[in-house]
Amino acid sequence: MQQQQSDFPGWRDLPRNVWAVSITSFFTDISSEMIINILPLFLNNVLGIRINIIGLIEGVAEATASILKLFSGWLSDKIRQRKWLAVIGYGISAISKPFFYYAGSWGVVAGVRWADRVGKGVRTAPRDALVADSVNECQRGLAFGLHRAADTGGAVVGIILALVVVWMAQAGNVQLSRDTFQKVVLISLVPAFIAVVALAILAQDVPVIKQRQLPKFAFRGLGKQFVIFMIIVSIFDLGNSSDAFLVLRAQDRGASVLGVLGMLVIFNLVYTLASIPFGALSDWVGRRKIIAGGWLLYAFVYMGFAMAGQTWHIWILYALYGLYYGLTYGTSKALVADIVPAELHGTAYGTYNAVLGILDLPASLI
Numbered sequence: 001m002q003q004q005q006s007d008f009p010g011w012r013d014l015p016r017n018v019w020a021v022s023i024t025s026f027f028t029d030i031s032s033e034m035i036i037n038i039l040p041l042f043l044n045n046v047l048g049i050r051i052n053i054i055g056l057i058e059g060v061a062e063a064t065a066s067i068l069k070l071f072s073g074w075l076s077d078k079i080r081q082r083k084w085l086a087v088i089g090y091g092i093s094a095i096s097k098p099f100f101y102y103a104g105s106w107g108v109v110a111g112v113r114w115a116d117r118v119g120k121g122v123r124t125a126p127r128d129a130l131v132a133d134s135v136n137e138c139q140r141g142l143a144f145g146l147h148r149a150a151d152t153g154g155a156v157v158g159i160i161l162a163l164v165v166v167w168m169a170q171a172g173n174v175q176l177s178r179d180t181f182q183k184v185v186l187i188s189l190v191p192a193f194i195a196v197v198a199l200a201i202l203a204q205d206v207p208v209i210k211q212r213q214l215p216k217f218a219f220r221g222l223g224k225q226f227v228i229f230m231i232i233v234s235i236f237d238l239g240n241s242s243d244a245f246l247v248l249r250a251q252d253r254g255a256s257v258l259g260v261l262g263m264l265v266i267f268n269l270v271y272t273l274a275s276i277p278f279g280a281l282s283d284w285v286g287r288r289k290i291i292a293g294g295w296l297l298y299a300f301v302y303m304g305f306a307m308a309g310q311t312w313h314i315w316i317l318y319a320l321y322g323l324y325y326g327l328t329y330g331t332s333k334a335l336v337a338d339i340v341p342a343e344l345h346g347t348a349y350g351t352y353n354a355v356l357g358i359l360d361l362p363a364s365l366i
Contacts, residue, residue: 009057017134018143019125020202022150024195028090029154031192032116034162034184035100037264038176039109040244041257045175049106054244057110060115066357068121075126082130083205089123090199092116094192100185102364132266133206152272154191156265161187163261222351225339230355236295237359246321249305250314263315267322274326279334287335294327 043049043057071349076085096115103109135143163182169180250260282290304317336352 013034014146015134017130017203017206018146020199021131022147023202024090024199025127025147026150026154026157027195027198028093029151030158030161031097031188031195032093032188033155033158033264034165034188034312035097037159037247037261038162038166038181038257039100039113040247041176041251041260042103042178042181043106043109044248044251046178046181047106047109048103049271051245051248053106054248055241057106057113058244060110061113063357064114064220065117065124067354068118069124069357072122072125080207081205081305082126082133083199083203084124086123086203087196087200089119089126091119091258092122093119094157094189094196097185097189097192101182129284130203130206130311134195148275149272152268156268156272158188158191159261159264159268161257163265166257168262171312174251174254174256180257188278204349219354226336229335229339230352233352233361234355237356240298246318249308250311250318252306253314254311256313259311263318266315267318267325270319270322271325271329274323278327279330280333281332287338290331291328291335294324294331297324297327 017186040054043054044051048273070090072085072211076082076199079085093116096119099108104111131143131147166176166180169183170177178251247260251257252265256261278290291294297320301317301320304313304320308314308317335353
């Protein structure tokens with residue numbers, strides 16, 4: 001019995017790379033979430049940009065990141081390097097952020113935002129591969145769980161820091177000012193560069209033994225179930241929209257900048273707390289039921305945003321929106337693994353990410 005218990009590693013048994021990547025993601029998300037959640041308000045309140053342009057910026061940014069993820073993992077195999085490709089990706093994002101400070105038009109904001117997402121697209125697959133290569137099979141759940149917790153924890157801290165800066169700079173003002181936005185940008189640079197340095201110093205590359213094929217955007221061989229699932233997901237994704245619109249909706253219903261940031265804290269907390277239990281529940285009752293329940297909740301939430309007449313309605317809807325994410329985000333990825341043979345998982349996830357990435361653009365404009 002004692003030997004069996006020792007087979008299950010604990011936190012202290014996780015290798016250095018897992019902690020390095022987790023620390024990097026924690027600080028990166030502090031920086032990113034400080035800016036990204038008030039960026040729609042800056043575009044609308046300060047620059048006077050229309051909602052459809054905001055949707056264009058976000059749609060192209062997310063599509064760029066999703067498509068680049070297809071190739072960055074393959075490249076890390078090809079050059080047999082995980083760490084430095086990930087460092088370059090984090091570095092691109094960090095170097096792009098100071099230019100938000102000088103943004104005076106939506107074109108500049110779009111350029112900086114797209115550069116930031118290029119960094120994300122470059123780093124994500126090599127970073128995940130670095131974690132996977134650094135642990136054995138019985139540590140993977142714990143390793144990726146720690147990374148996810150650090151990532152989401154950084155998001156919560158980042159939003160709270162932005163909230164504090166806004167509260168000190170302009171208190172209960174409904175609209176965001178340029179000066180406040182610039183203060184947030186300057187402070188966000190500190191964790192952004194700490195993240196890059198942490199990964200460069202703490203992480204160690206591991207040998208890459210196998211090389212994957214050049215990633216393919218294809219449905220052939222993935223099976224009828226996958227094709228049907230992608231058709232359904234694609235239709236649903238076209239009905240989705242950028243979360244930036246919800247931020248503007250909250251402000252339209254009387255929420256101050258502080259109120260909007262508070263709503264986003266609630267959203268991230270509910271999302272974090274719901275992900276693990278509903279992921280586990282999908283193992284028992286089936287993925288499809290959980291996903292269908294999440295999609296029904298999504299329809300209810302968006303109908304609620306359309307009908308909301310009071311600020312407190314938006315608070316409740318944001319909490320429910322976090323629940324929707326907790327129900328569906330991880331469960332959908334688990335379903336892909338269920339319906340596609342193991343040897344085709346790479347192609348399946350590449351196709352899945354590419355399709356949803358490409359659809360992010362029209363979904364944000366419709």
